Amino acid sequence: MEERNVIIIGSGPAGYTAAIYCGRADMKPLMIAGQQPGGQLMLTSDVENWPGEPDGVLGPDLMERLKKQALKFDTEMVDDLVTEVDFSSSPFIVKTADKEFSAKAVIIATGASAMWLNIPGEDRLQGKGVSACATCDGFFFRDKHVVVIGGGDSAAEEATFLTKFASKVTLLVRRGEMRASKIMQKRVMDNEKIEVLFNTEAVELLGEERVQGVKIKNNETGDESTLDVEGYFAAIGHKPTTELFKDILELDPKGYIKHAPDSTKTNIEGVFAAGDVVDPWYRQAITAAGLGCMAALEAERYLAAKE
Numbered sequence: 070m071e072e073r074n075v076i077i078i079g080s081g082p083a084g085y086t087a088a089i090y091c092g093r094a095d096m097k098p099l100m101i102a103g104q105q106p107g108g109q110l111m112l113t114s115d116v117e118n119w120p121g122e123p124d125g126v127l128g129p130d131l132m133e134r135l136k137k138q139a140l141k142f143d144t145e146m147v148d149d150l151v152t153e154v155d156f157s158s159s160p161f162i163v164k165t166a167d168k169e170f171s172a173k174a175v176i177i178a179t180g181a182s183a184m185w186l187n188i189p190g191e192d193r194l195q196g197k198g199v200s201a202c203a204t205c206d207g208f209f210f211r212d213k214h215v216v217v218i219g220g221g222d223s224a225a226e227e228a229t230f231l232t233k234f235a236s237k238v239t240l241l242v243r244r245g246e247m248r249a250s251k252i253m254q255k256r257v258m259d260n261e262k263i264e265v266l267f268n269t270e271a272v273e274l275l276g277e278e279r280v281q282g283v284k285i286k287n288n289e290t291g292d293e294s295t296l297d298v299e300g301y302f303a304a305i306g307h308k309p310t311t312e313l314f315k316d317i318l319e320l321d322p323k324g325y326i327k328h329a330p331d332s333t334k335t336n337i338e339g340v341f342a343a344g345d346v347v348d349p350w351y352r353q354a355i356t357a358a359g360l361g362c363m364a365a366l367e368a369e370r371y372l373a374a375k376e
Contacts, residue, residue: 076172081108082354083344083361084178085135090365092142107132179310181345190274198280203227215300224304225253232262333364
């Protein structure tokens, strides 16, 4: 079994950027791209906040460009899913269903995924009015009526942010009260653009080419009705893809990989983590790419020090 300098687990902005930097440093990285190469941006239509793209860029197109750039610098890519890792000693072992690899260093860029209600129409209209990131997509809903799902701080923040663009924001809270902090609740209630419907759940998204409405249900009375909206934002949380590293790496209470301050180093020397798998706050393509750069530079210095 050939020992690699570095294995990158996962792709997306963090993984591809790490590969570009590792490749340029002549580390000849191996990337195991995962179940969905390119990550969450493969489900995003227009990306208008990526630097250097004044006219915007489609999420899949951006990921294809980053992949092409990583390949240019001698990244070996395997479109497979990692099933097991052994970080107990160096070299580290990374396994897929039918292959086994070893490396002196590992960069984890497995990302995170938004949590969804899994109601009819939600999956079909992804990127067509359905989003889980107001910061990413709010601009596209200028002067439109949108709905936000959730009752926590994230939902309150998303709803408040969307009022910069939307003509109206309806916040659907399935309980009789919000779980958000008092200050966030006050901001929501004081904002004349936001209407809060308590004890209300979304049961179906309507529309063929784009979101045209959402069917809602009062879970106390059972009454159903339809909201005429053009945007649907799920704000019920994100789940980091870290099941593989449970009981191996230190995770925070929400499952994100813990890392050293101002670093991508994990609790195991030689294992680094970058992107949404460590970031519950920003969750932006550009911040993920920046962390991927950091991880590659730290991996390079780690290997140089060992040699």
